[in-house]
Amino acid sequence: MSNPQIEIQLIAALVAVSCAIPGVFLVLRKMALISDAISHSILPGIVLGFFITQDLNSPVLIILAAGTGIITVVLVERIQKTGLVKEDTAIGLVFPALFSIGVLLIAKNANDIHLDVDAVLLGELAFAPFDRFLLFGADLGPKAAWIMGVILLITLLLLYLFFKELKVSTFDVGLSSALGFSPAILHYGLMSVSSITVVGAFDAVGAILVVALMIAPAAAAYLLTADLKKMLWISVCFGVFAAISGYWLAHWLDASIAGSITTVLALVFLLVYFFAPNKGVLSVMYRQKQQRTEVSLLTFLLHLNNHQEEEERHINHLREHINWQQVKANTVVKLALDNNLISITNEVISLTQKGLSFTQAALEYIITNKDDKIEHLKDDFFLFRG
Amino acid sequence: MTQKIAIQVDDLTVAYNYKPVLWDIDLVIPQGVLMAIVGPNGAGKSTLIKAILGIIDPIAGSVAIYGEPYKKQRKLVAYVPQKGSVDWDFPTTALDVVMMGTYGSLGWIKRPGQKQKKAALEALEKVDMLSFKSRQISQLSGGQQQRIFLARALVQNASIYFMDEPFQGVDASTEIAIINILKELRKAGKTVVVVHHDLQTVPEYFDWVTFLNVKKIATGPVKDIFNDDNLTKTYGINYKVAVNK
Numbered sequence: 023m024s025n026p027q028i029e030i031q032l033i034a035a036l037v038a039v040s041c042a043i044p045g046v047f048l049v050l051r052k053m054a055l056i057s058d059a060i061s062h063s064i065l066p067g068i069v070l071g072f073f074i075t076q077d078l079n080s081p082v083l084i085i086l087a088a089g090t091g092i093i094t095v096v097l098v099e100r101i102q103k104t105g106l107v108k109e110d111t112a113i114g115l116v117f118p119a120l121f122s123i124g125v126l127l128i129a130k131n132a133n134d135i136h137l138d139v140d141a142v143l144l145g146e147l148a149f150a151p152f153d154r155f156l157l158f159g160a161d162l163g164p165k166a167a168w169i170m171g172v173i174l175l176i177t178l179l180l181l182y183l184f185f186k187e188l189k190v191s192t193f194d195v196g197l198s199s200a201l202g203f204s205p206a207i208l209h210y211g212l213m214s215v216s217s218i219t220v221v222g223a224f225d226a227v228g229a230i231l232v233v234a235l236m237i238a239p240a241a242a243a244y245l246l247t248a249d250l251k252k253m254l255w256i257s258v259c260f261g262v263f264a265a266i267s268g269y270w271l272a273h274w275l276d277a278s279i280a281g282s283i284t285t286v287l288a289l290v291f292l293l294v295y296f297f298a299p300n301k302g303v304l305s306v307m308y309r310q311k312q313q314r315t316e317v318s319l320l321t322f323l324l325h326l327n328n329h330q331e332e333e334e335r336h337i338n339h340l341r342e343h344i345n346w347q348q349v350k351a352n353t354v355v356k357l358a359l360d361n362n363l364i365s366i367t368n369e370v371i372s373l374t375q376k377g378l379s380f381t382q383a384a385l386e387y388i389i390t391n392k393d394d395k396i397e398h399l400k401d402d403f404f405l406f407r408g
Numbered sequence: 409m410t411q412k413i414a415i416q417v418d419d420l421t422v423a424y425n426y427k428p429v430l431w432d433i434d435l436v437i438p439q440g441v442l443m444a445i446v447g448p449n450g451a452g453k454s455t456l457i458k459a460i461l462g463i464i465d466p467i468a469g470s471v472a473i474y475g476e477p478y479k480k481q482r483k484l485v486a487y488v489p490q491k492g493s494v495d496w497d498f499p500t501t502a503l504d505v506v507m508m509g510t511y512g513s514l515g516w517i518k519r520p521g522q523k524q525k526k527a528a529l530e531a532l533e534k535v536d537m538l539s540f541k542s543r544q545i546s547q548l549s550g551g552q553q554q555r556i557f558l559a560r561a562l563v564q565n566a567s568i569y570f571m572d573e574p575f576q577g578v579d580a581s582t583e584i585a586i587i588n589i590l591k592e593l594r595k596a597g598k599t600v601v602v603v604h605h606d607l608q609t610v611p612e613y614f615d616w617v618t619f620l621n622v623k624k625i626a627t628g629p630v631k632d633i634f635n636d637d638n639l640t641k642t643y644g645i646n647y648k649v650a651v652n653k
Contacts, residue, residue, distance in 0.1 A: 183517050190508050193498045196489040199463045201512035202482050248499045248544035
């Protein structure tokens with residue numbers, strides 16, 4: 023690997039981690055669309071900042087552009103509060119308006135600025151290593167890596183300091199407010215960090231990939247864990263994985279790095295969406311099938327429990343009595359046998375002791391709806407987990 | 409009465425979009441009562457609690473907790489919001505939710521440690537949920553979720569408890585378990601304020617009641633004021649009809 027190659031991957035990974043962290047909270051707060059809005063509406067801020075500073079990487083420009091991000095959030099909230107339009111409509115109104123101002127500003131001053139709309143939307147990671155950070159003539163590496171590194175450090179520090187406050191205000195706004203952790207401060211804090219991250223990252227990866235890097239890793243992690251800390255870790259890992267493998271995909275395809283990273287992210291999400299152990303589509307389908315079988319099993323056991331007379335319990339009459347197809351009846355009988363819930367003597371089915379107590383517990387649960395009755399059954403049977 | 413005043417509300421008015429939902433409420437809640445706030449839907453019951461806790465800004469009036477503004481008395485107050493107000497798919501466990509009750513005493517930045525964990529486990533034990541401590545909260549039943557919320561309030565070890573419809577959507581055994589814990593809190597001299605829907609259980613569960621319908625209709629001991637007259641004034645219909653609803 024050549025030096026620029028390593029630098030590009032480093033920048034991509036730094037951007038991925040910086041985006042994944044606020045992304046987790048945006049997803050949990052159901053504010054994913056806000057990141058899309060911010061990533062577009064910072065454009066006028068960037069252009070104005072560039073007029074003032076004449077430097078795309080100036081901290082002043084980053085702060086100015088992040089300010090536009092906050093203005094976006096405030097405008098969306100203000101419009102929404104009037105009650106005349108819903109939140110998604112408000113978002114759809116605000117960011118194109120701000121973005122278009124940015125587009126006009128660029129168009130009017132195209133000769134003066136080395137900034138064009140394509141670059142804003144898609145970014146160009148491949149060029150990032152050309153812009154060096156020079157200090158007293160010494161080359162300290164690409165500027166983009168320094169900018170993202172500083173933003174990431176700030177993000178990590180804030181996350182470390184305010185993890186519990188962010189958690190409680192995300193989960194329960196009312197409690198957070200009552201405990202004295204102002205939800206407004208935390209909300210705007212998160213919005214500021216998101217805005218700064220977006221501004222810092224957009225030059226490298228563009229306005230669209232920034233959204234993907236914020237939302238996709240968090241959305242995938244959400245399907246894999248029930249622990250906020252793990253969700254943060256998994257998001258970060260997905261982000262870095264997509265950044266590195268996306269780079270090599272682009273290298274192999276000779277295509278846009280940003281586009282390749284986004285493609286990998288989409289694939290990662292799709293894989294998780296289908297194959298996540300508990301929340302994945304296949305897992306849910308399997309569970310529903312299991313549940314149907316278990317409901318049948320329960321019906322069957324209750325039937326046995328209700329009928330002492332042998333003719334009702336004869337294996338060959340089962341079909342007539344509970345009106346099931348042969349296949350289904352066989353499956354259910356086999357399941358019951360495998361779990362030692364029934365025994366068959368002379369083709370007559372009886373409940374075993376285990377089957378009897380299981381049926382009693384299930385009955386009691388159905389009648390009383392008390393969970394403790396079936397607590398010990400939960401590990402073996404999906405049915406009672408709903 | 410020589411009882412200490414726990415909560416005093418003066419001339420409280422709250423409006424959403426210029427429409428008053430609470431109008432000029434004066435309310436004195438003595439220490440050590442178990443009080444129900446009753447009233448029809450839209451009467452402003454939850455809003456009253458939220459305004460007392462500073463979650464909503466009133467357009468007029470003031471609130472005092474033991475003679476001081478709420479902001480100075482946060483640590484004396486525990487709050488249980490409506491169960492439906494949070495997203496139970498949030499990635500966290502029962503124990504972690506109860507731990508949130510300790511955040512108030514920790515203040516900003518400081519993290520919960522062993523002491524807070526121990527307190528949370530004790531609170532889980534009190535609501536009979538210790539065996540569920542590691543369970544993801546979406547995997548709990550409605551009744552269990554409400555118990556977790558109660559445990560979260562208990563861990564705050566407060567003097568005043570506000571609960572917004574703790575019996576909403578819970579099974580009978582949880583309802584009894586909750587009310588027994590609330591009665592124990594009263595016995596220990598705590599003040600408990602509950603937004604309540606089921607008029608039939610008011611005399612059995614509570615010793616103090618406030619009738620609310622945008623304006624305050626009446627407040628006082630259940631045995632003195634829980635009567636046909638006040639119910640009719642609050643609900644606009646005959647008491648027996650209201651009870652049988």
